[in-house]
Amino acid sequence: MIKISSLYPFSNFLRVTQEFYDYKANVKMKSLTLEREFDFSYGEINEISYENQANGNQTMFGFGLLAFIGITLIVCSNIIYARPLLILVTRCLYVFSVMLFLIGFIKNRYYYFIDKNKKVLTFIKVTQRNYESIVNALELIGMKSGELRENGFDNPFPVAKPRFELIEYDIPNYFNKSKTRFYEDELIEVNNSIINDSVSYCRYDQLSGKIYRGKEGNASWGSFFWIILTISIIVSDFYIVFNILPRVVFLPFMAVLTTLLVISLVLRYAKHQIVGFYDKNDRIAYWMWINRSNKEKIDEIIEFIQARISPLTNDELLKEQI
Secondary structure (H helix, E strand, O other), rough: OOOEEEEOOOOOOEEEEEEEEEOOEEEEEEEEOHHHEEEEEEEHOOOEEEEEOHHHHHHHHHHHHHHHHHHHHHHHHHHHOOOOHHHHHHHHHHHHHHHHHHHHOOEEEEEEOOOOOOOEEEEEEEOOOOOOHHHHHHHHHHHHHHEEEEOOOOOOOOOOOOOOEEEEOOOOOOEEEEEEEEEEOOEEEEEEEEEEEEEEEEEEEHHHEEEEEEEEEEOOHHHHHHHHHHHHHHHHHHHHHOOOOOOOOOOOHHHHHHHHHHHHHHOOOOOEEEEEEHHHHHHEEEEEEEEEOOHHHHHHHHHHHHOOOOOHHHHHHHHHHH
């Protein structure tokens, strides 16, 4: 039996204990808001995917502390500035909050165990203490599960030459770069950003043949708004807590940040053309933004994929028409 215990303090002190036996795994989860225990067999695992992720819960906790400091300074400024000890405590708490927020962007490797319906059965964060146990667990699962796919962002593409390659940039989404390569039987997508490195795939035989077309706003501008808001709070707190930033520097800088906040709110509602492929469960399995520079290529990609999808049955065609 291989036992791996992980603690996630910024997820309500979640503790996950995984025990890997000969033919099944047992998972126990316990936090301030959750208690759960379940088993799954290795035959249920269709894919093991590993990716690098920043700690979003930690950055949110740091953001919350910074917001708390700002509100406290506004409400209780007279009390705090009249007591040197409170000023010192506030400054220490500010430095701690900023460090906590920034350290949260350090990416760690996570392993995800996924079934054939793309449902995550369990996950493990890799540390120096559990790395050897994770390797042993992966070897055990590989021997017992039969056919199993492993996806990793560091070597995601096969040697075969793809028919198409599509590269997209999503700057407001933490400078994300998406590279998708379309092969004869599947597409593989790799995403790299400040907070995440991941890989995903979609086999054409998982698609139904239905196409989604529409216009949507880019939700990534919400992430951009949140980052700019956090920077604004960090600068404002620094200005108030330490009182060393010149006013002639602070006010123009805040004006720029405020302008960026307004721009991000407006751009959130700017709609762009989008096209996607439905899977056989009527969910969008993969989608692409359309613009002037890639429209012709995307049309070719759609034609290429549809030629490799099994034709719809009569019942499905009737449902589609309805």
